[in-house]
Amino acid sequence: MKNQEILQSLSCYHCGDVIHGTDLLFDDKHFCCTGCKSVYQLLSQNNLCNYYAYNHAPGSRSEGHSHFEYLDEPKIVDQLIDYKDKENTIVTFYIPAIHCSSCVWLLEHLYKINTAIYRSQIDFIKKEVSISFKNQEISLRKVVEILTNIGYEPLLSLQDVVKEKHKATDKSLILKIALAGFCMGNVMLFSFPEYFGLSITEKEFQQLFAWLNLLFCLPVTFYCARDYFTSALTSLKHGHINLDAPLALIIAVLLLRTAISTVLMNGPGFADTLTGLVFLLQLGKWVKQRTYYHISFDRDYRSYFPIAVTTLQNGKEHATAIAELKVGDRLWIRNGELIPADSILMKGEAWLDMSFVTGETEPQQKVLGEITYAGGKQLGEAIEVEVVKPVSQSYLTSLWNKEYTKGNNSQGFNDSVAKYFSLAVFVLAFGTLAYWFAQGNSTKAWNAFTAVIIVACPCVLALSTPFTLSAILSVFDKKGFYVKNTDAVEHLAHCDTIVFDKTGTLTSTEQADVCFTGLLTEEEKKMAVSLLRHSAHPLSRRILKYLDFNKFYPITKYKEIPGKGIKGWVNEQMVYAGSQAILPFDVKVGVGSGVHLVINNSYKGCFSVEQKWRAHLPELIWKLQQSFQLKVLSGDTNTEEAYLKQIFPANADIRFQQSPHDKLEAIQTLQQHATVMMLGDGLNDAGALKQSDFGIALTDNINNFTPGCDAILKGSSLAYLPHFHQLSKAGLKIIKTSFAIAIAYNCVGLYFAVQGTLYPLVAAVLMPLSTVTIIGFTTLATRFYAHQNQLQ
Amino acid sequence: MNILYFLIGCSVLMALVFLGAFFWALKDGQHNDVHTPGIRVLFDDELPDAPEDPKPAKQDEKTD
Numbered sequence: 001m002k003n004q005e006i007l008q009s010l011s012c013y014h015c016g017d018v019i020h021g022t023d024l025l026f027d028d029k030h031f032c033c034t035g036c037k038s039v040y041q042l043l044s045q046n047n048l049c050n051y052y053a054y055n056h057a058p059g060s061r062s063e064g065h066s067h068f069e070y071l072d073e074p075k076i077v078d079q080l081i082d083y084k085d086k087e088n089t090i091v092t093f094y095i096p097a098i099h100c101s102s103c104v105w106l107l108e109h110l111y112k113i114n115t116a117i118y119r120s121q122i123d124f125i126k127k128e129v130s131i132s133f134k135n136q137e138i139s140l141r142k143v144v145e146i147l148t149n150i151g152y153e154p155l156l157s158l159q160d161v162v163k164e165k166h167k168a169t170d171k172s173l174i175l176k177i178a179l180a181g182f183c184m185g186n187v188m189l190f191s192f193p194e195y196f197g198l199s200i201t202e203k204e205f206q207q208l209f210a211w212l213n214l215l216f217c218l219p220v221t222f223y224c225a226r227d228y229f230t231s232a233l234t235s236l237k238h239g240h241i242n243l244d245a246p247l248a249l250i251i252a253v254l255l256l257r258t259a260i261s262t263v264l265m266n267g268p269g270f271a272d273t274l275t276g277l278v279f280l281l282q283l284g285k286w287v288k289q290r291t292y293y294h295i296s297f298d299r300d301y302r303s304y305f306p307i308a309v310t311t312l313q314n315g316k317e318h319a320t321a322i323a324e325l326k327v328g329d330r331l332w333i334r335n336g337e338l339i340p341a342d343s344i345l346m347k348g349e350a351w352l353d354m355s356f357v358t359g360e361t362e363p364q365q366k367v368l369g370e371i372t373y374a375g376g377k378q379l380g381e382a383i384e385v386e387v388v389k390p391v392s393q394s395y396l397t398s399l400w401n402k403e404y405t406k407g408n409n410s411q412g413f414n415d416s417v418a419k420y421f422s423l424a425v426f427v428l429a430f431g432t433l434a435y436w437f438a439q440g441n442s443t444k445a446w447n448a449f450t451a452v453i454i455v456a457c458p459c460v461l462a463l464s465t466p467f468t469l470s471a472i473l474s475v476f477d478k479k480g481f482y483v484k485n486t487d488a489v490e491h492l493a494h495c496d497t498i499v500f501d502k503t504g505t506l507t508s509t510e511q512a513d514v515c516f517t518g519l520l521t522e523e524e525k526k527m528a529v530s531l532l533r534h535s536a537h538p539l540s541r542r543i544l545k546y547l548d549f550n551k552f553y554p555i556t557k558y559k560e561i562p563g564k565g566i567k568g569w570v571n572e573q574m575v576y577a578g579s580q581a582i583l584p585f586d587v588k589v590g591v592g593s594g595v596h597l598v599i600n601n602s603y604k605g606c607f608s609v610e611q612k613w614r615a616h617l618p619e620l621i622w623k624l625q626q627s628f629q630l631k632v633l634s635g636d637t638n639t640e641e642a643y644l645k646q647i648f649p650a651n652a653d654i655r656f657q658q659s660p661h662d663k664l665e666a667i668q669t670l671q672q673h674a675t676v677m678m679l680g681d682g683l684n685d686a687g688a689l690k691q692s693d694f695g696i697a698l699t700d701n702i703n704n705f706t707p708g709c710d711a712i713l714k715g716s717s718l719a720y721l722p723h724f725h726q727l728s729k730a731g732l733k734i735i736k737t738s739f740a741i742a743i744a745y746n747c748v749g750l751y752f753a754v755q756g757t758l759y760p761l762v763a764a765v766l767m768p769l770s771t772v773t774i775i776g777f778t779t780l781a782t783r784f785y786a787h788q789n790q791l792q
Numbered sequence: 793m794n795i796l797y798f799l800i801g802c803s804v805l806m807a808l809v810f811l812g813a814f815f816w817a818l819k820d821g822q823h824n825d826v827h828t829p830g831i832r833v834l835f836d837d838e839l840p841d842a843p844e845d846p847k848p849a850k851q852d853e854k855t856d
Contacts, residue, residue, distance in 0.1 A: 054835070101831045108832070124828040171818060178818075182811045186804065205796065212804070 014040050014151075016057025035061060039151045043106070046113045051106045058102035059151050066153065067334070070308030070319030071141035079307070079321070080156070081140070082130075089135040093147070093154030098127040106150065113146055114138055129154075158322050159302030173289065176224040177282045183216040184275035191272045210262040213271035221255045225278045243418035243458055246425040250453050251278065257450055273454065273764040280771060281462060288466035288486050292477070297484040299708050301375070301397050304683055309333075309340050312384065327387050334382045341374050341387045342394040348383030351564070351581070352376035355682065363579070375683065380564060396660060396683070413490065413735055414465050418458070425456045432754045441756075448756035454763040455749035460742035460774045465735050467775050471782040472731045475791050480714030481724055488710040491694045493728040495677040497670055498624060499688070501663075502634035502644075504681035505698045507611035508715055514546035518597075518605020525549050527599055531568045531575045534558050539595055540566070540577075543607050565595065573600040616719045618647045623722045625649045629674065633658045633666055635684050663688040683707055723789040730785035737781070738774045745770045 010019050013029035014036035024031040027044065031037040039059060043051055051058060070076050083090040097103070103122070107129050110117045116137035121130050129152075133143055147154055190209040193202055225248075232248035235241060251274060258269030296303075310332040311320045317332055322340050325331075330346065333339055339352070350366035354376050363379050366372055372385055374394035391397060429452045436445030469486035476483055483489055500506055520528065530553040532540045537560075558568040565578010576583055576598040583598050594608030624630060630652040632644060638656040648654060658666070663680075664687040670676050671693070678685070678692035681699060686707035689695030697706035700715040713721075749766055752758035786792045817823065 050836075101834065104828060104831050105835055122828050123825045124831060125825065174818060174823075175815065178811065178814055182807065186807060208797070208800070212800075 012036050012057065013052070014057060014059035015061045017061060033061065039149070042149055048106060048109060048112055051102050054105055055100045055102045058100050060097050060099070066148065067310070068141050068144050069310070069317070071144055072139070073308065073319050073321070076308050076319070076321050077140050084135065087134055087136060088132055089140065090130065090132045091140065091143070092128055092130045094128055095147070095152045095154050096127060097152050098122065098124065103152070107152060110146065113150070117143060156307045157303045158305040158307055159299065173282065173286055177279070177286060180220050180224045180275060180279040180282050183220045184279045187213050187216050187271045187275045191268070194268050207265060210265070210269065213269065214258055214262045217255055217258055217271050217274050220275050220278050221251055224282060225251050241419055241422045243414070243422060243462060246422045246456070246458050247281065247462065250457055253450060253453050268761070270764055273767065276768055277457070277459060281459060284463040284466045287470045290470060290473070292482055295482050295712055297709060297712070299706065300686065301683060304338070305340055306338060322391055325387055325391055327390060329387045331385050331387060332382060333378045333385060335378060335380060337378055339372050339374055339376045339378065339385060341391045342389040343372055343385040343387045345370050345372050346384045346386050348381055350383050351379045353379055380561070413732060414461060417739065418461065421458055421461060425453070425458065428456065428750065428754065429453050436756060444756040447759070448753060451753040451758045451763040452750060454767050455753045455758070456746055457767050459767070459771055461739060463771060464738040464742070464774050464778050468731050468734050468738070468778040468782055471779055472727055475727065475782065475786040476724060479720055479791055480717035481711060481720070483711040488694065489728050489731060491710065492677070492725060493732050494675045495628070495694050495725065497629040497631065497674040497676045499631045499633055499667060499670070499676060499678045499692065501680040501685045502632060502640070503611065503636050505679050506614060506617060506632070508614050508700060513610045513612055514542055514607055515610055516605055516607050520604060524599055524604060526551050527553060527570045527573065527575055528577065528597055530555055530570045531566060531577055534568070535560055535566050539609065542609065543595060546607070575599050614715060614718055620719050620721065621647050631670070633663045633688070635659070660684045660687050664691050667691045681706070720791065723791050726789045727785055727791060730789070731782065734778055734781045734785070738778055741777065742770060742774055
């Protein structure tokens with residue numbers, strides 16, 4: 001119990017991290033860094049300490065500071081805001097840090113910090129906050145700075161994440177479902193007396209009910225089912241026939257028969273069948289359309305790029321939107337900022353983290369006059385570069401300007417069958433009509449025609465696919481596998497080759513192990529820890545955690561050089577920690593990347609962060625090689641080749657130092673004779689992910705940014721990959737089986753229908769019955785297969 | 793029995809009102825976010841000693 005208390009007292013009041021370095025005290029509360037402390041100060045000044053009441057340590061540690069000068073540019077501001085008039089501005093931000101109810105509370109009480117912000121509303125699932133403010137009293141830049149100061153920095157990137165999402169939502173389908181459901185319910189109500197037989201006194205209502213039913217059919221046909229008519233007409237115009245054609249025919253025939261029997265008062269019409277059919281069809285469409293609103297599958301390099309960059313014009317700094325950059329512009333790139341276009345280094349010392357482009361984490365040094373590629377992140381002092389290629393034509397970004405032709409553009413099962421099915425329905429229906437007319441029996445001809453059409457309704461075909469595939473989607477997402485849409489599941493089933501990226505895919509970036517080459521005495525450990533605890537750099541914190549040492553020396557002359565490392569005077573000795581660039585002398589220790597340690601002018605060794613292979617990797621590869629051709633494309637150097645060769649089968653192709661373009665080309669070559677699934681994680685895989693038949697972005701946190709892909713897979717669920725594939729294959733089997741069942745149903749019905757012995761009303765009961773059977777079958781079968789594949 | 797005509801008319805009319813209400817709510821964006829209101833409703837009201845003062849109250853500030 002006592003132990004627990006001690007542990008708790010050592011964690012940061014704001015972010016909950018265990019305090020390793022300096023322990024900052026304020027208001028009797030412990031903080032791990034000045035960032036956390038200043039957020040607390042700001043909140044307590046504004047009476048917002050309730051923030052800490054709803055959740056334990058709700059804050060998140062902020063990573064450095066961004067510059068928002070560009071938000072003073074009216075052109076850039078106009079791109080961002082939703083609405084503006086003389087007094088008010090409304091803007092919506094995507095804030096990745098939103099994660100708990102405290103976030104909601106704080107962001108909805110922004111008015112306490114600045115009264116000019118008079119309304120703020122959160123959408124928790126989408127992680128969006130919509131803010132209204134008085135633009136005379138506060139600028140957009142100030143709003144963003146307030147958000148940043150309280151630890152909720154909005155994500156402002158070249159690709160507008162917020163507006164992109166809003167485009168996708170379509171309300172008209174919901175409207176149609178509601179209307180169709182409403183009409184169906186009412187029609188059922190008015191049809192009940194008919195079903196049970198009417199007594200003589202009730203007969204007088206028969207006509208009223210019939211007219212009301214007809215009335216309800218009109219909006220259903222002309223509004224809800226409108227798409228089927230337009231789609232059928234366009235496809236007929238183009239000389240081919242799709243699944244919507246027979247559906248449109250059925251709906252038209254049902255409406256006509258209902259209208260005729262209502263006007264002539266010769267029995268009940270088909271209002272119930274018509275409204276029910278349309279309702280079910282719309283429901284199927286809706287199931288097919290379902291998406292994950294909190295995940296975006298269409299991100300490209302623009303999501304990683306900032307919205308603006310600092311340019312130098314006549315020696316003065318000026319914020320310019322990325323879209324307006326021209327060849328010849330001088331850019332001023334600060335520590336941690338991204339180079340947005342291919343350019344030449346003009347001034348300063350460039351240490352570029354190219355992990356976006358190549359996957360290689362060791363920063364590269366560039367000399368004056370050398371080309372710096374777009375996507376590189378500067379570490380260290382600010383540099384000046386001159387743009388040589390526009391943003392869209394830079395080396396990395398040009399990956400997106402290609403037109404992607406997916407390998408063998410496999411048609412879904414539905415599309416391939418639909419043509420023949422629809423044709424068969426037309427031939428049978430009109431053949432029956434013609435035959436009975438030739439026999440001179442026109443009443444029988446129309447009855448038989450209607451019955452054939454109803455019985456042969458392809459609604460099973462239209463419904464079994466979305467229901468099965470969406471059931472599979474929900475099995476997947478419970479296991480951390482988020483597939484873009486139902487069509488993608490079919491693509492997954494057809495894959496026969498898997499291509500892996502290495503860094504971040506086969507290895508995990510989050511569970512990296514620190515190891516030290518060399519030996520440290522207790523005294524040296526103490527000195528290293530004394531120096532490192534002053535640095536907020538993630539590597540320093542990781543090493544501190546690794547060393548786990550709690551005695552310190554005082555330190556003087558501490559200096560941190562961004563991108564290189566730290567140095568300081570500890571116990572009368574100079575201590576250096578960082579990359580080779582900071583060391584006072586050259587050490588010949590090979591290419592080893594990591595944090596080198598020098599105490600009192602003698603080299604002590606190097607802390608390197610070793611990436612850990614993901615759990616159960618050998619088992620996974622062993623399982624996969626039985627049904628797939630495997631391949632590894634790594635952007636990294638070949639240091640891990642021996643291990644990879646060991647776990648991968650002998651015939652697997654393992655390549656290193658692949659550029660994003662190499663990866664893309666490799667996929668294209670493979671696609672000439674295979675269906676390729678690509679697993680990657682970073683922007684450097686983005687081209688290959690998009691090109692592959694089924695691209696999976698692997699991530700340890702699904703809220704992280706992932707490049708455009710067909711599916712997002714949680715790192716911890718990688719081991720389930722073979723099961724996911726099996727289930728998607730089973731899904732196709734289910735769809736085909738349900739189709740076979742429906743055909744069997746229809747054949748029996750048709751046998752009677754063409755002879756004119758099946759009364760249309762019986763057919764109208766048979767049709768929904770078969771639909772319900774099929775939906776029930778697909779749901780149960782999916783559950784069964786999910787169970788069999790250990791996914792439930 | 794004629795009263796039934798009136799009642800049927802009433803029932804259809806009422807159903808239409810409900811349908812209209814649903815359409816209204818949909819257009820109004822009530823169904824856009826169904827998660828956050830559930831969180832919002834659990835927040836306590838402001839304590840009386842912390843009035844909604846436009847000027848930031850400084851009594852919490854202590855020595856740095």
